[in-house]
Amino acid sequence: MLKKLVLVSLLNFLIAAIMGLLLRYSFLGDLPINYRYLTHAHSHVAMLGWVYLMLYTFYVYYFIPDKKPTYNRLFWLTEFAVIGMLLSFPFQGYAAISITFSTLHILCSYYFVYLIWKHFKSDSKVTKLLVRASLLFMLVSTLGVWCLGPAVSTFGKASAFYQIAIQFFLHFQFNGWFLIGVIAIFFHLLQIKNSKAFKHFFILLIISTILTLALPIQWFAPHNSLFWINTIGITLQIIALILFFKLINPQLSKFFIKQTSLTRNLFLFAIACLVLKIVLQFTALLPEFSQVVYEHRNFVIGFIHLTMLGVISGFLFALILQNNLVRFSKTMQFGVYSFILGFLLTELLIALQGYRYYIGEGIIAHYYLLLFLFSILLPLGISFLIINIKSTTYETS
Structure with missing residues (x-):
């Protein structure tokens, strides 16, 4: 099944x-x-x-x-x-x-x-806390969806209320439900034990996820207090990231010994994207850069794809491979690395074009053609993964 x-x-x-x-x-x-x-x-x-x-x-x-x-x-x-x-x-x-x-x-x-x-059944308090937190964030995120109707009928689609409702949903889906969800499974596999470090990590993760909602709200309802709330949120997020590595480092080598090199590389790829995501959020502490991100759609799209394709999909792909759902062949490796290459090339191109807009230069030569060609690698990689899973005989443990 x-x-x-x-x-x-x-x-x-x-x-x-x-x-x-x-x-x-x-x-x-x-x-x-x-x-x-x-x-x-x-x-x-x-x-x-x-x-x-x-x-x-x-x-x-x-x-x-x-x-x-x-x-x-x-x-x-x-x-x-x-x-x-x-x-x-x-x-x-x-x-x-x-x-x-x-x-x-x-x-x-x-x-x-x-x-x-x-x-839900688990002897791990760590797993229980993370799973329940992710589910609660999923429930909370849907409040944004239920607000869309009243927002449109009362203020219209151009209103700050409508835009904030959308950002509320997206923020808690991506940073709450999705991100904490993959971390919950990752910590379950690593068998992370309950400890003072984990308790601090968990509290900081939850608080920072809530506080960093201030950034997208600030785009549509600017206020000085929102800047400082986001600053506190990102600072706590960085501390949580440090604790994240403190928790996983003792377990990684033992866990990776049991994995193929490709599975290991996918986990490391997802972790690297997570670090990059938080670093980029840190740059939003510069008010000028924060406004540039909002004004230039390239940066927004690039950041969404970094989270969606790099962090979350990276972890999910690694979990698929970790469960031996695929036949480890050259075509499967080609598919995985095609997806990663397509992700990296499109992200770099989008970021470079966003930077050129920021400094007042024009569009990169053949930008849209290059973006289209690089993007072909994404469905190509997914297709090879599907083909390899379909041809693999999977036995449940």
Whole structure:
């Protein structure tokens, strides 16, 4: 069952990557589809069809010893909601049908939280705290979605209220539910013990996740207090990162001995992206740079992809390999490294173009063509991973 659910999640990711490729092609040629609508479809399928369902799958696999049929049925109902969003968003954007499927997905997520909370089994307090924190952040994030309707009807889509509601949802999905979710599984595999260092790490992680919401709020409702709240949040985040390494370092070498070199490299890649993410957030303490990030979409897209493709997907890919779901062949290695190369090249290109806009220079020669060509490596890499999983005989332990 694990293999089948992972394949479905990866197929969602492949579809999201192909839609992202189409979005980048739209700057080179005409597409008979609304760019904004396709963006909505791309982001929803990537977040809710790939990351959400992969975390769903691994949470059930690792933390629910008595795997009741309810989890399987709920997975397919959630996938039905993802397919509904996939088929409706590109053609109508936010409208009756797409909102209905989005609402269904949220209701499924609520039931998922209830089930995990009820059936969760682990002797580790570390795992229990992180899993429950990630689920609570997922619940909290949906408050932003429920605020969208009142925000539009009362103030309109151009209002600060509407934009802040979106940022509220995205912030706690990415930095709360998704990020803490993969850390929970990673710490579970490393068998991190409860300690004073972990307690400090956990408290700082939670507080910093809440406080750093101040940065996107500041973009739409500027106030000096928000700058200082974000400063405190990022400072705590850096301390949490130091404690993160203090916790994992004693366990890494023992854990990596049991892994293939490719699996080890994927874990290290994800950790490196996590460090880079926090370093970039630290640069937002410079008010001028913070405003530049907001004004230049390249930086925003690059940062979102760093978190989504580098940190979160990096960890999820490593977990797939760690579970021996793939046949370790040259084609599989080609797929993984194609994805990483595509990620690195597109990130560097987007960052360089953002910098050129910042210093007042024009667009890089053949920028959109290069971005499109580099982006081909992403769905290519996912495709090779899917092919290798499909051809692998997986035996449950």
